[in-house]
Amino acid sequence: MDASLELLQSSGLSVSLGQALSLILLSIGLICVVKQSLRKRLRLPPGPTGWPLIGSLPLLGNMPHHSLYHLSKQYGPIMYLKLGTTDTVVVSSPKIAEACLKTNDLNFSSRPGSSATKYIGYDNKGIVMAPYGPYWRMLRKICNIHLFAGKALDDLQPVRQAEVGMLLKSIMDHERQEKAVNLGDLLNICTANVLGQIMLSRRVFDSQGSTAGEFRGMVVEQMELAGKFIIGDLVPSLAWMDLQGLRSKMKNLHNRFDEFLSRMIKEHETASCTIGGRADFLSVLWALRNDVDGEGGKLTDTDIKALLLTLFTAGTDTTSSTVEWAIAELIRHPEMMRKCQQEIDSVMRGEQRRVKESDLQKLTYLQAVVKETFRLHPSTPLLLPRLAAEACEIEGYYIPKNARLMVNAWGMQRDPDVWERPLEFDPNRFVGSNVDVRGSDFQVIPFGAGRRICAGMSMGMRMVQLILATLLHSFDLSLPDGQLPEKLDMVEAFGLTMHKAVPLIVVPAARLPLHLYN
Numbered sequence: 001m002d003a004s005l006e007l008l009q010s011s012g013l014s015v016s017l018g019q020a021l022s023l024i025l026l027s028i029g030l031i032c033v034v035k036q037s038l039r040k041r042l043r044l045p046p047g048p049t050g051w052p053l054i055g056s057l058p059l060l061g062n063m064p065h066h067s068l069y070h071l072s073k074q075y076g077p078i079m080y081l082k083l084g085t086t087d088t089v090v091v092s093s094p095k096i097a098e099a100c101l102k103t104n105d106l107n108f109s110s111r112p113g114s115s116a117t118k119y120i121g122y123d124n125k126g127i128v129m130a131p132y133g134p135y136w137r138m139l140r141k142i143c144n145i146h147l148f149a150g151k152a153l154d155d156l157q158p159v160r161q162a163e164v165g166m167l168l169k170s171i172m173d174h175e176r177q178e179k180a181v182n183l184g185d186l187l188n189i190c191t192a193n194v195l196g197q198i199m200l201s202r203r204v205f206d207s208q209g210s211t212a213g214e215f216r217g218m219v220v221e222q223m224e225l226a227g228k229f230i231i232g233d234l235v236p237s238l239a240w241m242d243l244q245g246l247r248s249k250m251k252n253l254h255n256r257f258d259e260f261l262s263r264m265i266k267e268h269e270t271a272s273c274t275i276g277g278r279a280d281f282l283s284v285l286w287a288l289r290n291d292v293d294g295e296g297g298k299l300t301d302t303d304i305k306a307l308l309l310t311l312f313t314a315g316t317d318t319t320s321s322t323v324e325w326a327i328a329e330l331i332r333h334p335e336m337m338r339k340c341q342q343e344i345d346s347v348m349r350g351e352q353r354r355v356k357e358s359d360l361q362k363l364t365y366l367q368a369v370v371k372e373t374f375r376l377h378p379s380t381p382l383l384l385p386r387l388a389a390e391a392c393e394i395e396g397y398y399i400p401k402n403a404r405l406m407v408n409a410w411g412m413q414r415d416p417d418v419w420e421r422p423l424e425f426d427p428n429r430f431v432g433s434n435v436d437v438r439g440s441d442f443q444v445i446p447f448g449a450g451r452r453i454c455a456g457m458s459m460g461m462r463m464v465q466l467i468l469a470t471l472l473h474s475f476d477l478s479l480p481d482g483q484l485p486e487k488l489d490m491v492e493a494f495g496l497t498m499h500k501a502v503p504l505i506v507v508p509a510a511r512l513p514l515h516l517y518n
């Protein structure tokens with residue numbers, strides 16, 4: 001009797017399990033069919049078909065912003081493609097960029113993480129990659145109050161000025177020894193040291209000194225790793241295989257960063273460190289960590305390290321590469337270089353001093369040169385990727401939930417449908433024009449737009465203008481070995497930021513009395 005009951009129960013059980021399984025499979029099938037038909041009905045944007053598993057990845061080539069621009073001419077200003085198995089939407093017109101980053105800003109306010117930001121960048125805890133929400137808002141608020149907005153930005157002016165002074169001094173050392181200068185390299189040292197001083201009261205990129213050299217090596221390695229397209233990020237089902245063997249490199253790099261930043265925290269635990277009479281950013285964070293925003297917001301050691309690391313990454317190369325491109329363009333256009341120098345000389349009215357930040361607003365032609373540089377040479381050509389939090393509709397097309405959004409700022413800023421003579425470097429197009437680069441005019445958005453617009457935009461702008469004006473005021477710059485300006489190599493190298501593929505080497509000739517270089 002017991003045995004037959006058991007048999008009954010067990011057979012009953014197996015029937016219900018079987019039924020449940022069939023039901024689950026049926027539901028999954030149904031969901032897929034509904035999704036497919038919904039997608040068809042709602043129309044995905046046009047785009048290349050791609051291959052199974054890898055999608056359209058092979059179409060990207062070495063210069064994804066170039067390839068995507070050419071594809072947009074074939075498929076249109078809003079394109080859908082699979083990168084690996086990831087739904088990707090690429091936008092290449094100001095109107096559609098505005099629809100995404102302004103009208104639908106909230107929906108695109110998070111970013112897709114990557115292996116680099118996960119393994120190197122403290123599991124996306126830094127401000128650049130943190131998901132949209134209260135934690136990210138708290139980080140933005142801290143950064144605005146203590147680094148980027150009004151008073152903080154003004155108070156930190158002497159720090160920027162001092163580091164630009166160090167840059168002049170090292171260029172002058174080359175001049176005295178009649179040596180050519182790798183300008184990109186020195187600019188990079190300058191911008192990293194500005195951030196190092198502001199955040200840690202420390203020159204993190206000195207060429208001498210082991211700690212500084214070590215940190216610099218780490219930042220360079222990070223830029224290389226973070227600039228790669230990683231197969232596991234785009235085909236998540238293959239992530240575990242780590243096909244490119246990068247995971248251990250990233251973890252190793254993370255450990256070195258962590259060791260460095262932990263050491264910095266240890267130094268700041270006991271005493272507040274100041275720079276220019278003001279507590280440095282790490283001291284501020286340390287003092288505030290138990291109630292950061294006056295609303296009980298807390299920061300752990302890991303949060304602090306992640307924040308510092310992402311600020312270094314976001315602020316260093318972007319700024320220095322912009323100045324390098326500007327100087328390269330001015331060397332190719334000597335009449336524009338002269339015009340800038342004349343403008344600076346006339347604003348200085350013969351005073352024996354260096355350029356100050358308060359002079360910058362009077363340098364309208366120099367400002368136009370900077371805008372034109374941002375247009376032709378945006379340091380992050382595809383901005384930083386965004387993620388569709390929910391499915392939505394853009395220009396009548398269906399954008400699936402979790403699709404990755406890429407805005408091809410580089411493409412829009414060189415598009416003949418948007419700009420006249422788009423490939424010509426012509427600062428005059430911005431003279432007397434209201435078009436700005438700060439995220440409200442979508443034909444030129446080097447800092448992005450919307451809620452996730454560059455947090456350091458004002459600081460970046462000031463640094464680019466100050467460094468450029470100071471260099472042009474202080475030196476005549478020419479090419480070595482009789483190289484012709486019109487032959488200067490302007491080829492780009494794609495990475496986390498867009499550099500000159502061939503570094504800019506210049507010969508400096510001093511224009512000012514010698515004491516101004518010390």
Ligand code: HEM
Nearest residue numbers: 128314315318319384446447448449452453454455456460
């Ligand atoms: C010429 C200089 C710079 C350029 C061209 C630039 C460009 C950009 C771009 C395109 C983005 C992505 C915006 C978007 O998704 O819409 C970004 C984000 C960001 N940038 Fe900059 N940047 C520059 C300088 C700086 C500096 C100096 C700092 C700070 C030290 C900085 C900190 C950030 C941060 C924290 C983010 C992430 C914002 C967020 O996700 O909330 N940037 N930047």
